[in-house]
Every structure is written in C-alpha cells, then in structure tokens.
Amino acid sequence: MLIESCDLGCGDLQACLSLDRLSLGGLWTAQQWHTELEEPARPVVGLRQQGQLLALACGWLVLDELHITAVAVSPERRRQGLGRQVLALLLRRGHGLGALRATLEVGRTNVGALALYGCFGFQEAGVRRAYYRNGEDALIQWLNLATTTGWGNP
Ligand SMILES: CC(C)(COP(=O)(O)OP(=O)(O)OC[C@H]1O[C@@H](n2cnc3c(N)ncnc32)[C@H](O)[C@@H]1OP(=O)(O)O)[C@@H](O)C(=O)NCCC(=O)NCCS
Secondary structure (H helix, E strand, C coil): CECCCCCCCCHHHHHHHHHHHHHHHHCHHHHHHHHHHHHHCEEEEEEEECCEEEEEEEEEECEEEEEEEEEEEEECCCCHHHHHHHHHHHHHHHHCCCCCCCCCCCCCCCCCHHHHHHCCCCCCEEEEEECCCCCCEEEEEEHHHCCCCCCCCC
C-alpha cells in the first residue's frame, strides 16, 4: 500500500501527539506540538498510509544548523525502512531550508536509533551526562549535509 511523504501542520496535532506518546513516551504536550507545527523554522515531516501517521521527524533550523528534536516510527511498523525514509526526508527539507549541518542527541543505549543514525554517517562529538529523565547519558552527534550523498542508503 502506498506510503505518502508529507509536511505536517497544525491539522496533524492529534496524530503527532499520539505517535509521540506511543514512540517517545510523551516528549511534548499538545501546546508544545502546536508550536512545533506552526513555526516555519521548525520543519515537521511525516509518512502516512491511508491517512494514518506511521512516522515523523522534526527539527529546528538554527542559522545553518538543523537541530533534530524527534524521530519516531509507530512500534508495529519498525524495521521496515520507515525511520530511514522519514529521517532522509527531514534532512533534505533542512538542507533545502539552508542547513549545512545536522545535529541530534541520542541515548547511549538506544541501539535502534544509534544504528539508524550510523546509516547516515552521523559522528559522535560529545556527551551530555545524565541528560534524560532516567539518568541516561546522551551522545551528541553531527552530520555534514553539504557532503552527504547517500541520505541513509549505502
Ligand atoms: C529509532 C527508530 C526511529 C528506527 O525506526 P525504524 O523504522 O525501525 O528504522 P529502519 O527500519 O528505517 O532502520 C534503518 C536501519 O537502522 C538500523 N536499525 C533500526 N532499528 C534497529 C534496531 N532495533 N536494532 C538494530 N538496528 C536497527 C538498521 O541498520 C536498519 O537497517 P536494516 O533494517 O536494513 O538493517 C524507531 O526504532 C523508533 O521510533 N524508536 C523509538 C523512538 C526513538 O528512540 N527515536 C530516536 C530518539 S533519538
């Protein structure tokens, strides 16, 4: 069945909130999602199938940097390439908006996310100790978008 790539807006608020709760444990409130979805310098992209949001990725454009704030795939649809697809979409969108580099934080033990970011060539550049609510460290990673070629594909 066809999977549609899309830019998400305020009309997708409930879908983002649901996917956030399911996949990220409730990163943001409805009010915070509303801000993310309405602000042009905060791209939010998604993958939909038959109207259902399966994956999202979002970030903040800060000068020429894309600060990736969330990447999430519906639990029952993981390991089907959707994470790779939605992250590539966000990176291309950020690049199109003028970002030359992308950065993110990822939990030290988040095996799936670390593997996904590795596919794109993200490199570790530092650690934020006890960054998450559960005390886990975050690894800071960067990717040079100006030299990115495969966009997640080898
Ligand atoms: C991380 C996440 C977005 C990955 O989404 P996904 O759709 O499963 O990822 P993909 O299927 O596109 O995987 C791409 C590659 O990443 C790697 N990968 C993804 N999940 C993996 C896992 N659990 N274990 C090992 N490798 C994994 C693999 O190399 C995979 O390629 P392959 O399937 O061809 O081997 C998803 O697991 C998720 O939503 N997790 C919860 C939210 C989260 O942690 N987000 C990141 C916050 S920093």
